[in-house]
């Protein structure tokens with residue numbers, strides 16, 4: 001497992017207050033130049049340079065006079081994301097980036113390469129983070145275990161994309177897809193996520209087609225409704241994991257606030273309004289959510305919908321009592337969905353040996369919790385899932401910060 005340190009670890013400095021240039025709308029930059037008596041085309045020059053893969057420092061923006069470059073550098077950051085570590089796996093097809101932000105917060109992105117196959121062109125898909133940590137607390141997720149750190153700024157989101165695009169450009173390749181499925185719940189940082197999508201989609205900035213952008217949610221119903229009202233035509237992905245409320249209360253704790261039927265209803269409205277198929281994700285956990293009863297419940301829930309289900313074997317996360325479902329169990333699950341007319345794909349888990357499940361690298365840096373803490377967590381999950389499997393709803397509170 002190659003480990004490539006890009007920048008040595010360092011003590012966390014104070015958060016850099018300068019906004020990131022890639023997160024600014026054209027108007028903000030134009031206003032900054034106007035205040036200095038500069039013409040409006042300066043904003044265009046800077047924006048073009050920011051989105052040029054060759055620009056790595058404000059000093060590279062040679063269309064600006066030196067004095068303006070210095071003033072720009074004092075007011076803004078060209079880069080808000082520092083690569084601390086890049087790990088490769090799957091024979092180089094998966095690249096996991098652990099990024100240190102200016103205040104020391106760690107976030108992850110994963111670049112997955114899919115070689116050309118059959119009539120399909122090669123694809124390069126980047127999975128990005130929208131928050132440092134996550135308040136939702138799904139127990140099978142290393143980020144959920146870390147808890148919530150903070151929302152990312154717009155530039156911190158899009159700079160993950162600029163970094164990956166720059167790495168690809170060095171080999172003459174282009175990023176083809178971006179998915180918001182890394183650390184965090186994107187719809188709990190929705191304003192910044194929407195601004196990031198706008199920057200990625202804008203032909204004069206990153207220029208990625210909306211159909212190549214996927215925003216994932218664990219089921220923040222007001223956020224889904226807001227997206228439906230705004231109507232951006234990107235793909236909505238819903239982390240479903242279970243179709244029965246008692247089990248979903250445990251696997252996706254915000255289900256205690258927005259039950260699964262409400263989530264699917266909101267997703268259905270989104271599909272109807274945008275014409276885009278909704279993707280549902282289900283992490284398959286042996287003996288927990290992979291039974292024929294669960295498959296039938298999911299088939300009943302999604303029957304007749306403009307939807308597709310991805311079944312993903314659980315990544316081995318250290319602090320749960322659970323393991324991935326066996327292949328034949330997932331195949332049976334997919335077959336039951338298929339019999340109900342619900343299409344499903346079994347996805348291979350990329351980069352398991354590099355800890356590619358979201359949050360695993362950051363969790364490694366956070367250090368191993370005390371054995372007693374791990375034992376208590378495992379015992380709680382055994383107890384909660386036993387209740388759920390008896391059909392009892394959770395009486396645990398909605399996680400702080402997700403239910404407003």
Ligand code: SF4
Nearest residue numbers: 134137138141144184
């Ligand atoms: S799976 Fe997603 S929503 Fe759940 S804790 Fe992890 S990052 Fe948050």
